[in-house]
Amino acid sequence: MKILIVEDEAISAMLLKRLLSRMGHDPVASTARGEQVLELVTTYDPDLVLMDISLAGEMTGIEAAVQLRTVSAAGVVFTTGYDTDEIRHQALSVPRSLFLTKPIIESELMTAIDALPREPAE
Amino acid sequence: MRNRDVRCRVPSGLGTVLAVVALLGAVSTVAYGQSHMIDETRHVLVLHSYHAGYPWTDDIQRAIAATLGEHSYIELHVEYLDLIRYTGAEHRDFLGELLRRKYQRDDAWFDLVMVSDDQALDLALHHREELFPGVPVVFCGINDLRPERLVGHQPILGVTGMSDTVTIGETIDLAFHLRPHLDQIAVVSGSRPSEIMQYRSFVKAVETRSPGVTITHLNELREPELISRLATLGPETVVIYLSYLLSPTGQVYRFGDALSMVVANTGAMVLVPTDFLVRDGVVGGRVVDGYSQGREASLIALRLLDGEHPGSIPIQNQSESRYLFDDRALQRFGVSDEQLPDRSTLTNRSPERLIESQVRDGLPLFSDNDVFHAHGAVMLLIDLGSGTIVAANQAAYTYYGYPQLEGKNIGEINTLSPQEIAAEMRSAELERKNHFSFRHRRADGLERDVAVYSYPVRIQETDLLFSVVFDTTEQIAAQRIKARQTQIIFGILALLLVGAVAGVTLLFRHLRLTRSAAAALRKHLRIRNALMLEVQHRTKNNMQVIAGLISLQAAFSESSETCAAYGRLSGRVSTIALAHHRLISDGAVSYINLATYLHGVVDGALSETDCGEVRPRCFVEISDLDVLFDIAVPFGLIVNELVASGLRRLCRSDEDRRIRLQVSERESQMLELSYRDTIPANSDAREQCREEELGMLLIRELTEHQLGGSLSLAVSPDRGTECLVRISRNVYKDRVPYENSDS
Numbered sequence: 040m041k042i043l044i045v046e047d048e049a050i051s052a053m054l055l056k057r058l059l060s061r062m063g064h065d066p067v068a069s070t071a072r073g074e075q076v077l078e079l080v081t082t083y084d085p086d087l088v089l090m091d092i093s094l095a096g097e098m099t100g101i102e103a104a105v106q107l108r109t110v111s112a113a114g115v116v117f118t119t120g121y122d123t124d125e126i127r128h129q130a131l132s133v134p135r136s137l138f139l140t141k142p143i144i145e146s147e148l149m150t151a152i153d154a155l156p157r158e159p160a161e
Numbered sequence: 162m163r164n165r166d167v168r169c170r171v172p173s174g175l176g177t178v179l180a181v182v183a184l185l186g187a188v189s190t191v192a193y194g195q196s197h198m199i200d201e202t203r204h205v206l207v208l209h210s211y212h213a214g215y216p217w218t219d220d221i222q223r224a225i226a227a228t229l230g231e232h233s234y235i236e237l238h239v240e241y242l243d244l245i246r247y248t249g250a251e252h253r254d255f256l257g258e259l260l261r262r263k264y265q266r267d268d269a270w271f272d273l274v275m276v277s278d279d280q281a282l283d284l285a286l287h288h289r290e291e292l293f294p295g296v297p298v299v300f301c302g303i304n305d306l307r308p309e310r311l312v313g314h315q316p317i318l319g320v321t322g323m324s325d326t327v328t329i330g331e332t333i334d335l336a337f338h339l340r341p342h343l344d345q346i347a348v349v350s351g352s353r354p355s356e357i358m359q360y361r362s363f364v365k366a367v368e369t370r371s372p373g374v375t376i377t378h379l380n381e382l383r384e385p386e387l388i389s390r391l392a393t394l395g396p397e398t399v400v401i402y403l404s405y406l407l408s409p410t411g412q413v414y415r416f417g418d419a420l421s422m423v424v425a426n427t428g429a430m431v432l433v434p435t436d437f438l439v440r441d442g443v444v445g446g447r448v449v450d451g452y453s454q455g456r457e458a459s460l461i462a463l464r465l466l467d468g469e470h471p472g473s474i475p476i477q478n479q480s481e482s483r484y485l486f487d488d489r490a491l492q493r494f495g496v497s498d499e500q501l502p503d504r505s506t507l508t509n510r511s512p513e514r515l516i517e518s519q520v521r522d523g524l525p526l527f528s529d530n531d532v533f534h535a536h537g538a539v540m541l542l543i544d545l546g547s548g549t550i551v552a553a554n555q556a557a558y559t560y561y562g563y564p565q566l567e568g569k570n571i572g573e574i575n576t577l578s579p580q581e582i583a584a585e586m587r588s589a590e591l592e593r594k595n596h597f598s599f600r601h602r603r604a605d606g607l608e609r610d611v612a613v614y615s616y617p618v619r620i621q622e623t624d625l626l627f628s629v630v631f632d633t634t635e636q637i638a639a640q641r642i643k644a645r646q647t648q649i650i651f652g653i654l655a656l657l658l659v660g661a662v663a664g665v666t667l668l669f670r671h672l673r674l675t676r677s678a679a680a681a682l683r684k685h686l687r688i689r690n691a692l693m694l695e696v697q698h699r700t701k702n703n704m705q706v707i708a709g710l711i712s713l714q715a716a717f718s719e720s721s722e723t724c725a726a727y728g729r730l731s732g733r734v735s736t737i738a739l740a741h742h743r744l745i746s747d748g749a750v751s752y753i754n755l756a757t758y759l760h761g762v763v764d765g766a767l768s769e770t771d772c773g774e775v776r777p778r779c780f781v782e783i784s785d786l787d788v789l790f791d792i793a794v795p796f797g798l799i800v801n802e803l804v805a806s807g808l809r810r811l812c813r814s815d816e817d818r819r820i821r822l823q824v825s826e827r828e829s830q831m832l833e834l835s836y837r838d839t840i841p842a843n844s845d846a847r848e849q850c851r852e853e854e855l856g857m858l859l860i861r862e863l864t865e866h867q868l869g870g871s872l873s874l875a876v877s878p879d880r881g882t883e884c885l886v887r888i889s890r891n892v893y894k895d896r897v898p899y900e901n902s903d904s
Contacts, residue, residue, distance in 0.1 A: 054709040057716060067542055122746065142705050142735065142742065142880075144761075147769040 040152070043085040044069035045076055045103065046118070047095045051141075055089060058145055064152075067072060073098030073106075080111045087152065092119040092126060101126075104133045114155040187579040203235050203272040203466050204262070206293070208285055210278035210302075212243040215416065216437035217451040221277045221301060224455025229462060238271075244280045245406050246413060253280075257288055264292050271296050273462055277455070278302040279355055286310075293538035297465050301458035302451065304358040306478070306775070328482045329359070329401070329434050330366035331447035336399035336432060336485070337372070338498050339444065346400040349387065349423055351405040351414075351431040357381075359403040359434075374578050381409050384422070391427040398429040399445075402438065417441065430494050436485055439508055444494060447488030453481040488514055488623075489546070508622035511550035515542075515623065516567045519552065526552050539630035543571055545590050545617070548582060551625065560632070562604030576600040576608060589626055601630070604640040610637040697745045706737035712769075728769055729805065729856070735765050736801040740794045751895055753793050756783040759824060762797045766805045772812035779804065783824040788832070796834070800824075802856040803884055804834045810840040818881075827887070834886040841878055860884070868892050 046052040049071070056066045060160045063110040067083040070076065073094045080088070088107065092100035102116050104115045119126060122140045130138050165615035193499065207225060211218040222239065229235045242256055264271070271293045276282045282300050289298070337343055346367075350360040360380045367376055377398075379390055387405070394400065405419040414422075416438070424431055424442040431443045457477060464474055484505040491501075492511060507514070518524040527533045527543060533540060534554045539561075542552035553566035570585075572579050577599065588594040597613040613629040708731045715727030739761045743753040763781050768775065788796070798820065807820045823835040857874070864872040870888030877883075 048706060050706050050709045050713065053713055057713075120698055120705075120742075120745075140742075140746070141702075142708075142738065142765075144764050146764060 040064045041067045041078055041085040041089055042081060043076070043083060043088045043113075045073065045094065045100060046091045047071040047072075047087060047093065048091075050129060050142055054157075055143065058143070058148065059089075062145065062149060062152075071097035073100060073103030076103040076107055077110060080107055080113065084111070085113050087116065087155070088113045089116050089118060092130065093121065101129050101133065104130075104136065108133060114152075116148070116151050116155065201654070204270055205229060205235055205237050205273045205275060205462065205466075206271045207237055207239045207275045208277070208281040209239070210276075210281040211245050213242050215245065217302070217435065219457035220278060220437065220451030221458075224452045225275065225459050228456055228459030232463070235466065236664040239312045242281055242284065242833060248353070248407060248411070248413065249866070253284065256284060257717075260284070260288055260292055264477040273465060274298045275462055276300045277451075277458075278359070279305055297471055299458050299462045299465065303456040304355055304362070306476070327366075328447050328449050328480060329363050329403075329689040330432050331482070332401060332432050333363075333366055333370055333372065335445075335447055335502070336401070336430075337499055338502065339432075339494070340397060340399055340430060342397050343374055343399055345377060346372065347373040347379050347391075347394055347398055347400045347429070348403065349391075349400060349405055350380040351407045351419075352381045352401040352409050353404070356404045356406065363401065363403060380798050383408055383410055383879060384412065388422065388426045391423060391429075394427050396428055398427075400427055400429050400431045402431050402433050402443070404435075404438075407599065430490075436483075439485050439487055442490055442493070443487060444496070445484065445505075445508075445660050447482050448485045449480040449482045457481065463829070470525050485622075501606065506622060510621055510623040512544040512547055512551045512568070513552040515544070515621065515625075518621075520567070539632075541566070541571075541628045541630065542618075542620070543586070543615075543626040545586060545624050545626050548572055548579075548586060554864070557630070560603070560630070561601070564604075574601050576602060586626060589628075590617050592617065598633070610634045639731060694745070697741060701738055701741035704734055704741060706740055708732075708734040725809075732766060732769050732797060732801055732805050733859075735769075736762050736797045737794055739765060740790065740797055743793075744790060749787075752787045753790060755786045755788045755793060755824065758793055758797055759783050759800050759822075762800050763799050763804050763822065765769060766801055766808055770805070770808040770812060773810070775809055778819040779808075780819065780821045782822070784826055786824075786826060786832070788890060789895060792832070792868065792888070792890065795867050796824075796888075799834065799863050799886060800836075801883075802860050806839060806856050807836075807838045807882065811838070814840055830890040832888050832890055834884075836884040836886075837881070840883040841881060860886075864888065 042059055042080070044052050044055050044059075044066055046055060046069060052069045052071070056069065059066045064087075067085055068079050070079055071094060074096050076088070076090075076098075079085075088104070090100040090104055094100055094103070100117060100119075104117070106150075107115070112135065115133055117130040117133075117136060117138045118141055119130075119138075120141040127138055130136060135156050137155055139147060139151055187813065207222070209218045209222065213219065213222070218241070222417050226237065229237060240260070244252070273723055274285055274289075274296055276285045277300070279302075282298075282303060285298055287391075289296075333346065336346060348360065348363050350356050350363070357380075377390070377394075379387055379400075382390065391400070400423065402420065402423050404416075405423065406414050406416060408414070417440075419444065420438055421441050432446040433439060433443050434446050434448055436448040439448065461474055461477075465471060466710045486496075486501060486505055486507055488507045488510040490509070491507075510518075515526065519526060525533075533552070535555050536554060539557045540554045541557055544550065544551050546569045550566050550569050550571060553561075557566055561574065572582055575582050577585070585594070585597055586676065589597070595614055595616055597615065599611050599613055600608045601611045602608050610633045612631045612633045613628050614631075615626050618625055618627040696758055711727050711731040711734060715724045715731060718724040718727060740753065740758060743758045744750075745762065747753050747757075760781060760783065763779060766779060767779065804820060804822065811818045816842045818838065820838045820840075821836070823833075825833055827833040860874070861872055864870045864886050868888040869892045870886055873885040875883045
């Protein structure tokens with residue numbers, strides 16, 4: 040599965056890459072800025088986007104996901120250390136999305152990827 | 162003639178007899194023969210030439226009302242023509258129109274018409290045929306009774322003269338009595354028709370007397386000339402004032418003003434021929450009076466209404482008159498009592514005379530003198546002009562204690578100044594005010610509060626003030642006390658009110674400050690919470706980053722031993738990071754849920770362990786407990802060391818091995834951790850020792866040194882490892898005095 044990593048902390052992004060690789064997935068690209076998501080999605084056409092909510096730059100992960108939805112039906116797994124009802128509600132309002140709280144545990148990530156609703160058949 | 166048609170309402174039998182009498186021809190007798198015994202109202206129209214308030218007219222009306230008014234079958238209709246104040250011919254035309262509109266009816270219904278003075282007589286005769294034809298007219302106060310004036314107006318009769326030749330002549334005679342050295346008689350008269358007629362009477366009377374003194378005619382003069390002429394008159398002159406209500410220029414005067422003007426502008430004695438003019442310094446005269454005129458005319462009217470034929474009643478050409486003098490004016494001109502004619506009446510008597518008549522002559526001032534003297538209330542009769550007490554009752558003597566009250570001036574008793582007393586007496590005289598509050602001085606020197614009720618009374622032709630006095634000292638004192646009490650109560654209420662207002666103001670200020678402080682506190686709290694949350698997040702995130710960094714370092718290590726060491730280090734840091742994460746997730750300050758936390762620790766250990774095909778089986782059973790962060794972290798590190806160690810050994814084993822972890826609360830506040838696995842110890846003791854040396858050391862130090870608990874550890878090469886950790890939950894005290902950061 041092609042996965043785009045959107046994470047502002049480089050170390051966390053590196054760990055996620057290793058984790059995803061170990062899980063057998065293909066982390067095609069990573070970025071710390073929401074503004075680059077659209078371009079990367081267009082370029083790599085990922086099946087999944089692992090999206091941190093707090094990002095570098097002007098956009099939040101939720102805003103980037105909403106923008107993403109205009110060009111892609113890729114699943115989105117939001118990750119954040121700030122787990123509040125409000126953030127969770129905003130994040131899950133994005134279609135085909137799930138929500139994970141940091142620290143990311145391999146088993147939880149695996150379960151989330153498996154549970155993500157499939158892309159509707161065209 | 163409605164009245165005459167209905168007068169004969171009598172019982173039927175008697176009515177028949179009367180009808181027969183009428184048919185026998187006694188027509189004229191029947192016409193005037195009905196008496197007041199027949200139950201039928203008689204209507205009498207009274208026309209006064211002047212206005213209500215003019216004493217002459219008022220006296221006539223008073224006499225008519227008193228004489229006719231006592232008969233219930235007589236109803237009076239009174240009109241005041243007001244021809245002194247309204248003198249023009251136009252006004253007389255209006256009056257004629259008024260009488261026509263008011264009284265001209267087909268069923269003429271007046272039984273009698275009464276007129277006072279010449280102008281009303283003229284008007285009545287002028288309209289008689291159209292308004293009340295054939296109705297008898299009775300007059301009074303007529304000066305001009307020439308026979309030709311009455312021709313064609315029968316029946317007409319009455320009493321003549323306001324002041325006729327006879328009374329004016331007697332007044333001229335009187336001047337010689339009062340002024341033995343009389344050298345001049347001046348006559349004052351105005352321009353009204355009746356005044357001109359009076360003046361003619363005077364001229365006639367003087368001619369017949371030939372008194373041998375200078376006669377000065379001050380008739381029909383304009384006011385300035387009259388005043389200047391009056392001023393030249395010497396003390397041996399007598400002024401005979403007839404009337405001056407209208408000047409040649411048309412100026413109309415009120416009778417009192419005109420009289421005062423004459424008296425004030427001459428030093429000569431003034432005599433008058435009419436009773437109501439004896440005032441304001443006029444000495445007196447042989448006077449006619451309106452009341453006598455009205456009474457005589459009313460008696461004639463009664464005779465006519467009783468059915469007497471007019472022909473049997475003569476016109477009275479002689480007016481009833483009397484000698485009337487102002488006592489104080491007599492004193493002013495030095496006239497002694499001996500100079501006065503017999504049967505003279507004194508008016509405006511001096512206080513001395515009033516007192517003397519009581520004391521010397523035993524003549525009481527009151528008709529019912531016993532009531533006055535026997536009454537328990539203090540009563541005084543006071544002379545209006547001087548304030549002299551002229552009579553005091555027994556109660557007054559008892560109250561004031563003076564040996565003699567009559568003759569004493571009220572100013573000696575009343576504590577007000579003479580000017581103030583005079584002003585108050587004037588108010589009482591005019592009846593503007595009748596109730597007074599004074600302080601009266603008694604013979605014993607005490608001053609008492611009194612309430613005085615004063616009314617003007619006329620006694621022995623003299624205007625006096627009748628005062629009833631009540632002592633109100635106690636009442637006033639009580640009122641003062643009550644007022645003081647009320648003042649105190651209101652003062653207290655005012656203070657309470659001010660206090661209440663101040664209290665409420667302070668309360669509102671306090672509430673406002675409290676609200677402001679609370680808002681500031683909430684704001685501060687929000688900032689503090691946000692800051693604390695941020696610190697927690699950064700701590701947790703940084704620890705996670707550190708753990709990830711170590712993990713990466715491990716991944717890049719070439720030595721498997723170094724890699725394992727980094728892995729163990731990463732696990733330990735992650736365990737601490739997870740505790741911080743749970744603290745944030747539970748929204749707590751110092752407590753975290755032990756079950757959630759330790760499950761996370763176990764999951765972390767599992768995720769960090771790569772056992773390849775071997776599937777580790779961990780059975781974890783942890784009670785739902787909230788423990789202090791200070792206990793949770795070392796407890797989590799102990800669990801991490803045990804589970805991670807077990808998993809590492811388990812991964813090296815090819816048999817189906819399992820790990821069992823139980824945490825529960827035993828006894829009171831004692832936490833018990835029970836770890837057991839079935840994994841045999843590493844056969845290479847040296848390696849195991851090196852590998853686990855730090856882990857075991859950590860478990861022991863954390864349990865015994867940090868948590869003050871007990872550790873029981875048994876490692877068996879065959880049966881695996883058993884570890885029992887027991888610690889007290891009270892080993893740490895909560896440093897935060899509440900459990901939840903939201904509280």
